[in-house]
Amino acid sequence: MSESVESRIDIYPTRVNAEPKVLDRDDPTVWGSADSGPFSADELAGYSRKGYLAIEDLVTQEEVGSFHAELARLSEDPTVRADERTVIEATSQQVRSIFEVHKISAVFDKIANDPRVVGRARQILGSEVYIHQSRVNFKPGFEGKEFSWHSDFETWHAEDGMPRMRAVSISISMTDNYSFNGPLMIMAGSHTKYISCVGETPQENYKSSLVMQGAGTPDKHTLTRFADTYGIDVLVGKAGGAVMFDSNCMHASNSNVTPYARSNIFIVFNSVDNTLQEPFGAASPRPEFIASHDGTPAGGSSDI
Ligand code: 6CS
Numbered sequence: 001m002s003e004s005v006e007s008r009i010d011i012y013p014t015r016v017n018a019e020p021k022v023l024d025r026d027d028p029t030v031w032g033s034a035d036s037g038p039f040s041a042d043e044l045a046g047y048s049r050k051g052y053l054a055i056e057d058l059v060t061q062e063e064v065g066s067f068h069a070e071l072a073r074l075s076e077d078p079t080v081r082a083d084e085r086t087v088i089e090a091t092s093q094q095v096r097s098i099f100e101v102h103k104i105s106a107v108f109d110k111i112a113n114d115p116r117v118v119g120r121a122r123q124i125l126g127s128e129v130y131i132h133q134s135r136v137n138f139k140p141g142f143e144g145k146e147f148s149w150h151s152d153f154e155t156w157h158a159e160d161g162m163p164r165m166r167a168v169s170i171s172i173s174m175t176d177n178y179s180f181n182g183p184l185m186i187m188a189g190s191h192t193k194y195i196s197c198v199g200e201t202p203q204e205n206y207k208s209s210l211v212m213q214g215a216g217t218p219d220k221h222t223l224t225r226f227a228d229t230y231g232i233d234v235l236v237g238k239a240g241g242a243v244m245f246d247s248n249c250m251h252a253s254n255s256n257v258t259p260y261a262r263s264n265i266f267i268v269f270n271s272v273d274n275t276l277q278e279p280f281g282a283a284s285p286r287p288e289f290i291a292s293h294d295g296t297p298a299g300g301s302s303d304i
């Protein structure tokens, strides 16, 4: 018997109060253990403390080359550009993101289900995992616009109905990430607190939020307190490296005014024990290509 929306208790309320609130996290960060995957006990401890973990050379330079070729093919394909899963930059009209890219591209489907990726997600989440969302972010040179500060979980909870903080994102760099071309920035440790944001979710919010997020972005006062408390880590690194980060990290990335693109593939794994319910802070759920309700485990069978 599914819990009725009216009777369920929301321990992470957001977009319901007139004032922002900072709540304590009520979920573990690491659900697995050192003997259930490639991460050592120290690496898991670091992930638990900071909310993220950088992995150098996760994939080979040859694989990076195949990703580049696939990115070029997709961005030049008019049917992909016209697809509702493709987000176009507001000013330059260049491709900003392509969602559900693991269903559009065999190349990206392969890496999304690769044991090097899925094995790490299973270890962090302590269960079988499925793909909640995948996207490629192009962030082209000169034109790639910013992603303002936000917690992914706040959106996935409010708009997709994700109950608990038991999801992990992996961002695999397809280009070199320099300090100056809009790399991922994370407030290390911010995942331990949850910012309940102000402002109701507009109807069909995703049609604008994926271009530039509005609802669910914290207020400047709270963000300033967070930056003062946690600092801002800038995740630079060579193409082929990756960052795994908790669903509730406060993160952002700046616009790219340099000639050097900052492209990544971004895959979100959710625990099969944390499947989506009705949205907690929106009138209706977002489309499947943004938030999957297919809990089929990723990566084939495992010995979990
Ligand atoms: O709304 C979402 O699901 C997406 N938006 C951002 C800015 N990050 C997470 C996710 O890809």
Ligand code: FE
Binding pocket: 150, 151, 152, 251
């Ligand atoms: Fe995000």
